[in-house]
Amino acid sequence: MLRFIRRALVVGALIGMTGWTGAARAAEPPSVTQLEKEIAALRAEVEALRAQGGPAAERLNEIERQIAVLAQEIETMKLGEAAATADRSNQGMGPAASKIYHSGNGFAAGGYGEVVYHHFDGKLQDGSRSDATDEADLQRAVLYFGYKFNDRFLFNSELEIEHAVTASDKDGETEVEFAYADYLWKPQANLRAGLLLMPVGLLNEYHEPTVFLGMNRNFVETAIIPTTWREIGFGLYGEAGPWRYRTYVTNGLDASRFAADGLGEGSGEGSHAKAEDLAWVGRLDFTGVAGLLAGGSVFTGDSGQGLLDDAGRRIGGRVTLYEGHLDWRWRGLQFRALGVRSRVGDAAAIDRALGLEGEEGIGKAQRGAYAEAGFDLLSLRPGSRQRLIPFVRYESYDTQSEVPAGFERNPANDVRVLTFGFNYYPIDQLVLKTSILRVRNEARTGQNEIQIGLGYVF
Amino acid sequence: MSRKILLLLFTGLAAFAAGPVSAKVFLSVNEALRLVFGDAKVEHQTVFLTTGQRAQAQKLAGGEIKSALVNPYRATRDGKEVGTAYFDSHVVRTLPETLMVVVDPQGKVSRVEVLAFAEPEDYLPPGRWYGQFLGNGLSDELALGRRIRSVTGASLTARATTEAVRRVLAIHQVLRGTGKP
Numbered sequence: 001m002l003r004f005i006r007r008a009l010v011v012g013a014l015i016g017m018t019g020w021t022g023a024a025r026a027a028e029p030p031s032v033t034q035l036e037k038e039i040a041a042l043r044a045e046v047e048a049l050r051a052q053g054g055p056a057a058e059r060l061n062e063i064e065r066q067i068a069v070l071a072q073e074i075e076t077m078k079l080g081e082a083a084a085t086a087d088r089s090n091q092g093m094g095p096a097a098s099k100i101y102h103s104g105n106g107f108a109a110g111g112y113g114e115v116v117y118h119h120f121d122g123k124l125q126d127g128s129r130s131d132a133t134d135e136a137d138l139q140r141a142v143l144y145f146g147y148k149f150n151d152r153f154l155f156n157s158e159l160e161i162e163h164a165v166t167a168s169d170k171d172g173e174t175e176v177e178f179a180y181a182d183y184l185w186k187p188q189a190n191l192r193a194g195l196l197l198m199p200v201g202l203l204n205e206y207h208e209p210t211v212f213l214g215m216n217r218n219f220v221e222t223a224i225i226p227t228t229w230r231e232i233g234f235g236l237y238g239e240a241g242p243w244r245y246r247t248y249v250t251n252g253l254d255a256s257r258f259a260a261d262g263l264g265e266g267s268g269e270g271s272h273a274k275a276e277d278l279a280w281v282g283r284l285d286f287t288g289v290a291g292l293l294a295g296g297s298v299f300t301g302d303s304g305q306g307l308l309d310d311a312g313r314r315i316g317g318r319v320t321l322y323e324g325h326l327d328w329r330w331r332g333l334q335f336r337a338l339g340v341r342s343r344v345g346d347a348a349a350i351d352r353a354l355g356l357e358g359e360e361g362i363g364k365a366q367r368g369a370y371a372e373a374g375f376d377l378l379s380l381r382p383g384s385r386q387r388l389i390p391f392v393r394y395e396s397y398d399t400q401s402e403v404p405a406g407f408e409r410n411p412a413n414d415v416r417v418l419t420f421g422f423n424y425y426p427i428d429q430l431v432l433k434t435s436i437l438r439v440r441n442e443a444r445t446g447q448n449e450i451q452i453g454l455g456y457v458f
Numbered sequence: 459m460s461r462k463i464l465l466l467l468f469t470g471l472a473a474f475a476a477g478p479v480s481a482k483v484f485l486s487v488n489e490a491l492r493l494v495f496g497d498a499k500v501e502h503q504t505v506f507l508t509t510g511q512r513a514q515a516q517k518l519a520g521g522e523i524k525s526a527l528v529n530p531y532r533a534t535r536d537g538k539e540v541g542t543a544y545f546d547s548h549v550v551r552t553l554p555e556t557l558m559v560v561v562d563p564q565g566k567v568s569r570v571e572v573l574a575f576a577e578p579e580d581y582l583p584p585g586r587w588y589g590q591f592l593g594n595g596l597s598d599e600l601a602l603g604r605r606i607r608s609v610t611g612a613s614l615t616a617r618a619t620t621e622a623v624r625r626v627l628a629i630h631q632v633l634r635g636t637g638k639p
Contacts (some may be wrong), residue, residue: 036527040506071504075529078547079487079556079573108576110552146578151484156578184579205580206611242586287584291607329607379603383520387603428617457614458552 035074043067106148113141114209116216116453126444138164139216139453142177155181160228176270178230186238192248193234195270199246199283200297201225202325202338209455210428213334213374213391215435216451219417220368220397224340225323226264232273242288244295252277255303255317255350258362260410262399263319263342266303277302279319291329298322302345309349318345332379334389339369341401348404361400361407368397374423387425394418411442421451431455485573490558491543494569495533498540503530511632518596518628521621528629539563542630545573546622551614553577559591559626565634567591567623583609583616591619596627 120132148154158177166172180194197205203221233250251273253266279301304315323340347364374391378384398414421435439446507526533540547556553576560569570588599605608616
């Protein structure tokens with residue numbers, strides 16, 4: 001009996017402690033597990049005492065009632081916020097045992113990263129010797145921080161360190177990839193403002209290494225859609241039926257940083273981004289069939305940002321980019337395709353203002369497309385939680401598919417890449433990858449490459 | 459510049475023309491039970507799995523059953539069983555979600571509802587994705603990459619949901635094997 005009382009005291013103390021620390025921070029706090037064990041043991045001891053019969057039976061009934069209350073308390077703690085507003089009396093199930101609300105501080109941390117070994121072919125496409133050096137690189141280490149102020153307001157951010165070291169003799173960078181606040185209004189319309197990931201393509205918003213096939217991000221969504229593309233702005237997002245949308249107003253691109261090999265450097269990245277010209281981006285996706293994501297996006301806005309032409313007039317430099325994408329999963333098969341085109345207005349004026357000539361001139365149009373397919377071989381093995389996905393991808397892009405009169409296309413910017421390899425996931429949050437790239441361009445300076453690496457997300 | 463201001467005003471107006479503030483999408487336990495069982499009589503049960511039951515459920519689910527304490531909500535109408543609801547809380551990436559999984563009298567999934575989701579909503583699959591589970595019993599086919607298709611950008615949620623449904627079906631099957639609940 002003494003042992004029983006002692007155990008009951010332990011349970012009471014644990015309940016008190018757990019009540020203070022809150023429930024919803026983790027699905028299974030250790031103290032809850034401990035409580036469950038104690039209660040199970042208590043219940044067994046009650047049964048043993050009851051079997052002895054005698055005047056203690058009434059007292060035992062009371063203890064059993066108390067155990068039921070404690071068990072309900074544990075259930076409430078496990079369910080967290082969902083249980084907090086439950087009104088069980090309406091269901092004839094007795095009063096909720098507790099009024100525990102989510103008392104967590106709302107802070108969340110996570111991250112992802114990728115380490116890669118590059119082996120470059122010793123020869124270029126035309127057979128000439130290459131002096132490219134093989135390298136090993138902590139390509140990205142990203143930390144995610146979020147804070148949920150309440151059910152309506154939350155903040156999300158990612159802090160990225162590229163190439164491990166940021167110093168004058170290294171090319172590493174430290175960047176804020178995004179930092180925004182959300183107002184969760186209703187499923188159809190939520191507000192977002194801050195440094196936003198542009199909702200363009202398949203990779204830009206979902207660029208963690210466990211999400212895409214191959215060691216590195218594909219070329220089309222790097223050269224034509226400058227992943228990770230982010231700008232400062234605000235807008236709406238939501239879903240209605242099978243449709244999901246986003247619509248943002250942001251600062252425009254900066255034409256003074258455009259180059260022949262792409263528009264990516266024109267992104268403001270939230271760092272004193274020029275905002276003389278604004279832009280609009282919108283995206284619509286259809287998700288009405290399980291496993292299917294199909295949609296498109298449009299970005300449009302001037303990029304002159306005060307740049308003047310020869311006559312001293314402001315250059316508009318409207319950039320309009322539109323793309324369509326498809327992601328389809330069926331059993332172990334996954335298939336992706338994307339096509340994108342962009343046009344730059346006043347390209348000749350921008351070239352002249354920047355002093356660019358010949359092949360160095362920016363394209364007045366860019367284009368790119370790719371298709372990839374992979375199959376999870378381990379999906380054929382029942383019960384497997386690992387995944388082994390061989391894949392193949394073909395992509396074609398040109399950052400100068402059209403150039404203004406008086407300028408020339410650089411054939412090295414007209415590229416085709418065939419990539420094959422595999423992703424191996426021992427667990428969902430860790431991936432080992434190998435990619436073999438066959439790179440060809442019209443200047444015959446393409447260089448084949450093997451990439452081997454590791455990606456993680458937590 | 460005036461065009462810029464007009465653009466800002468337009469977006470601002472569009473934002474506030476979308477309607478009054480409404481309740482969040484998440485449900486409480488009771489709201490979820492009412493949603494699925496309506497006026498049926500709901501009996502809240504507390505079951506402590508034995509070591510053997512827990513081991514059997516883990517084997518059937520193909521994953522860990524962290525808690526030996528199970529709370530089925532068995533619904534009946536006119537004495538006839540309507541279904542049994544289970545609530546499962548688990549971590550998706552770093553934060554928890556709570557699901558309700560309803561099992562029909564034949565042991566098949568008849569409903570999956572998200573009650574609480576603490577991760578950014580970008581990681582929440584579209585509502586229709588959950589329809590894949592309906593009518594499924596516990597089998598090797600009830601797995602990601604088999605009958606259940608994953609979701610771009612929400613693969614961890616898809617995995618966590620599939621595992622939760624498997625856990626519930628396994629526990630239900632084990633309890634039914636002993637005549638409970």
